[in-house]
Amino acid sequence: MTTESDKPKPSGAKPDEAPPAKADAAKPAAKKPDGKLPPFDERRLTFAEIAPFAAQLDAAELATMANDGRAVVRANAALGLAALNQPVFELVAMLRDSDPHAAAAAAEAVGRLGVGARALIPQIVQALGSTHTDVTGTVNTSLAELIGKADDELILALDVPYALAMKSIVEAARKIGKAGIRFLIKAAGHERIQIRVNAIGGLARLGKTDIETSMAFLTTVEANDPVPDVRTAAKQAMLAVIAREKVEAIDNLPKNIPDFEARKLSGSELREYADAIHIDEMLVALQDGRAHVKINAARALGIKGDKAARAANALGVNLRDSVPAVRKEMAVALGKLGEGALDAVQDLVGALGDVDEEVSDAAIEAVAGLGESAREALVRGLDAGSEPHGLRVGELIGRLPRGATTLTEAFKSPAVNVQVNAVLGLGLLRDKVGSTGLAALHGARTGGDARTREAVRRALDMIEPRGPTGPKAITIDGFEDRFLDGKDVEKAKAEVEKIGVADLTAYLMDGRDVVRANAATALAALGPAGASAAGSLGVRLRDDAARVRLAAAQALDKLGDAVVVETANDLVGALRDADDKVAETTAAVLRARKGKMIGALVRGLETDDPRHARRICEVINAIPDAAEILAEAFDSPAVNVQVNAALGLGMLGAERVGKGRKKLEGARTGGDARTREAARKALDSIDGPREIGPRPVDVAGFETQLLGAEAFT
CATH class of the missing domain: 1.25.10 (Leucine-rich Repeat Variant)
Incomplete structure (x- = not known):
């Protein structure tokens, strides 16, 4: 459409659906x-x-x-x-x-x-x-x-x-x-x-x-x-839903401690009235909507020490209060309860991840004071989702007797968060990690989850600091000047092996297209040893340069099935590549792994790019049970997935569509308009265009002369 007033206006193409919704x-x-x-x-x-x-x-x-x-x-x-x-x-x-x-x-x-x-x-x-x-x-x-x-x-x-x-x-x-x-x-x-x-x-x-x-x-x-x-x-x-607003004083609040409801009292002031501190009244005060009242209650309970053990749960719940000062005082009070704080130990471990440093420091002190009694809670806390939280948990486990053994055992967990935090905890031990822990780290440098591998590398750096930083210089002829093919790199394999995976991975981020592409090709030449670079190669599938994207796809293919599975989402995304050669190479990589790619391919059907969707469907349709895969995908609530699954079913043709036909026929009415249209188009692809007008009459002279009744007998 032109926008200048003296030029022709739009040609009048009109969409299928009526425009205005309002x-x-x-x-x-x-x-x-x-x-x-x-x-x-x-x-x-x-x-x-x-x-x-x-x-x-x-x-x-x-x-x-x-x-x-x-x-x-x-x-x-x-x-x-x-x-x-x-x-x-x-x-x-x-x-x-x-x-x-x-x-x-x-x-x-x-x-x-x-x-x-x-x-x-x-x-x-x-x-x-x-x-x-x-x-x-x-x-x-x-x-x-x-x-x-x-x-x-x-x-x-x-x-x-x-x-x-x-x-x-x-x-x-x-x-x-x-x-x-x-x-x-x-x-x-x-x-x-x-x-x-x-x-x-x-x-x-x-x-x-x-x-x-x-x-x-x-x-x-x-x-x-x-x-x-x-x-x-x-x-x-x-806690947030039931939190009280700042309301009038509650009858059961302490009456014998001056200014208890008026202002925040210091520990020394409260100790003057130690005999007037009643646990039940403090439990009520912990539910008050005013921060200073809850702080006074926590300080008072801390003065009572282990005699206030039955208040541990209430203090633990308030470790989630919206006011950092309140959370800090709860942790401090729990630290003064001694073994009486065990009922809230898991809450304290959770508070190790508090974003306020004063709160997390108070929680560290309280948990450390529990010693061996906190071990089980700390091991459960290794499932923390944030790195600062996990590091604090790992550090506290490391302080315990047999801490290295506990962390090494925890590293065997199938949960990635636990693996990562246990590994970093071992790293914090440095020379106290022990031979068993060090062997576990060395054995986990390849394979497993990418986050775990990265944590292992960091832990080993803590234990065994690296020497010089930066990638080694590469002396392979032409590495920085021209695009090398696999044969060129294979001739220099000894040099490639000396450079190593880590340095070649660093070259994947070089500012020069030719260096990034050659680094990908060199990683492929390393075979299984190059598998740890899978994530970085997956990122290169989105590189600005088509030659780099192509080299990354070829490298992933050569590194084997495990690497392709790890980067499956990146490879499926690369099917939308504007460069046909990159897209064709990627499709071949995916087709070669057949059923191992199904999950990533189905996720990729969420795309709103028609070309991308068609390429994904072409790969899916190379799988023997493509009809079943697409029929199940068609049940997704996402409209893009429905539309693209219908496209794939239509591409299968009448002989292979199987139960997919029933899905398509049932979607011609109801549901989203785009899905209905996609289902109709798919059925047309399967059955061919519908006949229009009357069938031809196979009677001699029917269209050239006037016939009598006997001509039709």
Whole structure:
């Protein structure tokens, strides 16, 4: 579409679905002075000005205009796409536009698309991480309207960092009250841990809207969820939901300690009234909504020492308080209970991960004071998800007698977090790691999870510091000047082996295309020894240079099945490559591993790139049970997956489609419009184009002369 007023306007291509989803878009234009679409480059138009001319708009041209250098053109293009009911990625990108008017137009377009934008919801939420406040508010209002209509996509969009989830989906849920609580509870049942944690975090913020429902659900999660981080999130959410506001004094609060409710008292002041400190009153005070009252209660219980052991649980619960000073005093008080703090030892281990250094330091002191009694709780704490938390847990285990043995045993756990934190704990022991622990580290430098391998390398660096830094110089002829093939590198294999995996991996980040490509080829020549570079080679599949991407794909292939499986998601992503040779090479790598690639290929069907989807389907269809794989994928709630699975089923043809036909036939009505259209196209591909008009009559002279009745007998 041209934007200059003196050039022809769009040709009139019209989308399959009726454009406007909003009521004002459906109203007929009051007046069409000249029947022509207003120019898009002269001024900002309103949706009401554009919508009546939807028949003159072309979606592809509008998508191009969404990238125009002029903000006014971009803004008008966004509204044009909404008038055509076209949910394209350009709208998502425009939400972060530097021009506030263009960004606002994109936000309005998203809202007008309504349910039609459901396939873009995960990307929209990602974009909200850096949008203007007004844009964020507008989009969140639109997301709120989709709760109950596009729950599957909204729930998947919660698989983002915690802060972004609170800013977007949770804020949208807040706008609809109790219905938002029901949505978050539904999301908290998802299989992905990050989604569950974020949904529970949302309940912590909004749970007071429906306390009874929220608490019933959170209590069940806290007691039964198999994942420690989810249970911890549920416990924190429960505290937030039931937390009292700053209210009037409670009758059961201490009356014989002056200023107990008025201000924060020092330890020396409270010790003057040690005989007036009653455990039951302090337990009540720990539930108060005022920070200084809870701090006074903790200090008073600390003065009582082991006599206050029955208060350990209540102190442990308050280690999750929103006020850092309160959390610190709880840890300090528990440290003074001695063995009486054992009921809260797991809470103290959790507090080792507190973001406030004073709180974590107090927790370290309290746990260290428990000595051997804290061993089991610390081992469970190795499942911590953050590195600072895991390091503190590992350090405390290392202080215990037989600490190295405990960490070495923990390293055998199948849980990656436990492996990583146990390894780093062994590294902190340095020369006290022992021969068994050191042997375990050396044996884990290859194989296993990438995070574990990286932790092992770091631990060994702590124990056995490296000498010179930086990669070794490479003396292979032409390595820095021209692209080498496998034969060239094979001739210099001895030199390649001297350089080693670590230094070759470093060269993968060189600023020169030729060096990065040759480093990938050299890693392939190392055979199994080069397997530890799998992750770095996977990243190179997204390199700016096609030659580097090609070399990375070829290297992964030569390094074997285990490496290909580890980088399967990267390889499937590389099928969208604009370079046909890279895409063909990648497809061959994936086809050669057949069933081992199914999971990554099915995940890749989430793509909204038609070329990418077709290439993925071509690889899937090379697998004998492709029909079953695609039929199961077609049941996904994600519209992109449904559409692309239908494409793949259609590509199988009538002989191989099997039970996939039934899936397609059942999807011709109901569901998303894109899915219905994809199902119809797939059936046409399988059965061939439908016959149009009457069948030809095979009677001589039927079309050239007037026949009598006897001609048809």
